[in-house]
Amino acid sequence: MKFTKDDSQNYNCCTDFSDSILRYLNEDQKMLLEVEKQCSVHKKNDIVYHEGNKPHGVYLIEQGVLKIYKTGNDGREQIIRFAKKGDLIGFRSVISNEVLCSSAKVIENCRVCFISANVFLNFVKENSEFSMQLIKLSCKELGESNKFIIDLALKSLRERLAEVIILLTDTFGLDAENFIQVVLTREDIANIVGTATESIIRQLSDLKREHLIDLKGKRIKILDLNKLRKISGL
Amino acid sequence: MKFTKDDSQNYNCCTDFSDSILRYLNEDQKMLLEVEKQCSVHKKNDIVYHEGNKPHGVYLIEQGVLKIYKTGNDGREQIIRFAKKGDLIGFRSVISNEVLCSSAKVIENCRVCFISANVFLNFVKENSEFSMQLIKLSCKELGESNKFIIDLALKSLRERLAEVIILLTDTFGLDAENFIQVVLTREDIANIVGTATESIIRQLSDLKREHLIDLKGKRIKILDLNKLRKISGL
DNA sequence: CGGCTCCTTGATCAAGGTCAAGACATGTGG
């Protein structure tokens, strides 16, 4: 389990919360946060937190991409979702005061801002607007998780892969050439879709053969989003 | 879509909130609730709410059992969880102000207490203790949903069935003869586990042959909970 | 009794998992 922490903590980061839930903190809380926050930098494959451990606090993603996943008994991992700039992670376990039920691993080098459990819980207790927004956030995530359950239970591999490609497109956007702006291994994709790496490779080349996507190494280029949407059953 | 509503609404029900999240309401709110609540009785197979509709409010289960499920494109349904006495359902959609993402159907005749969206949202806004508890509740459900995703993605049919039997035991308890105190069709069980009815029947008779459970009609008798736990991989 | 619904079993089949081998790419140390 690798863990890298940059020494230069608490340099001037996280000063802009405008696109995160922290924008709902009041002025006093924002000032407190400036003092209490602990920023750090993590490299690809670093593990920011690991399931089974006690949560020490929450993390706001300043920059970069992480995967949030759980590991099964046989070691296979299932990716639950991704976190990127502006996302708050780790609050579920802090709120419900349970051990962490998932791990967070860096996919693209990132900068995160740590807020200790105490400080965070006080923010929630003392600020009804913030707590309302946090309920909304957890309800939104709950809705997404429930949708995920349906997908896994009721959809075929092909349908799920099409849906994941759309999800990645929505989450990370496309560049000028219509490539999805994130680089994942085939194994990562398999671990989102919930299948074997080889199966993903076969399904991807099917989609390429049908001219719905194109493949350049690990990068995926979107050719026909509408047909993908149709396949995914949305 | 059947829907039965007893005429005798608002008879003396729901006076005891001691085992539900509504116990965190303050005295004023409890009084308001007495005026605002709308109680009703629903028979087996009634649909209390249906996915895709706008949510009008939340429901507290006074008595009985419901299944919370989603329907796939091909009509197959996936049960997400059950609700019983003391459970609050429908709040996710009310909070995030989206259409209902699941349906609720009666499995055992039940009495529910309806609280309109407006009244409920005011409860949340005005009472920080209540809102804190609601965050906890939704985080707890989020944790369970995430666990469900792993099960579906990483576990075999046999493992999942063992886990569901344990879940049913924990949720509904055992009677004096060790029968699980809920009656589900084989199809219902299949729709929790996420598989076909016939597959469930085969797996159930395997477990019976191994003397881990016994079957009397629809009723399931627990013979060896420890081995079931072992199989489920918990 | 006849008409439901639900359960059960057997036969067959397809989707996707697993294993093995090779290709390609990337990175590292000498």
Next chain:
DNA sequence: CCACATGTCTTGACCTTGATCAAGGAGCCG
């Protein structure tokens, strides 16, 4: 810069799991 090692991708062959289809049985109720 090369040689090597490592990680990832790809393909083919094969096999297992569980889905589907079909038919019959059991229980229940008007």
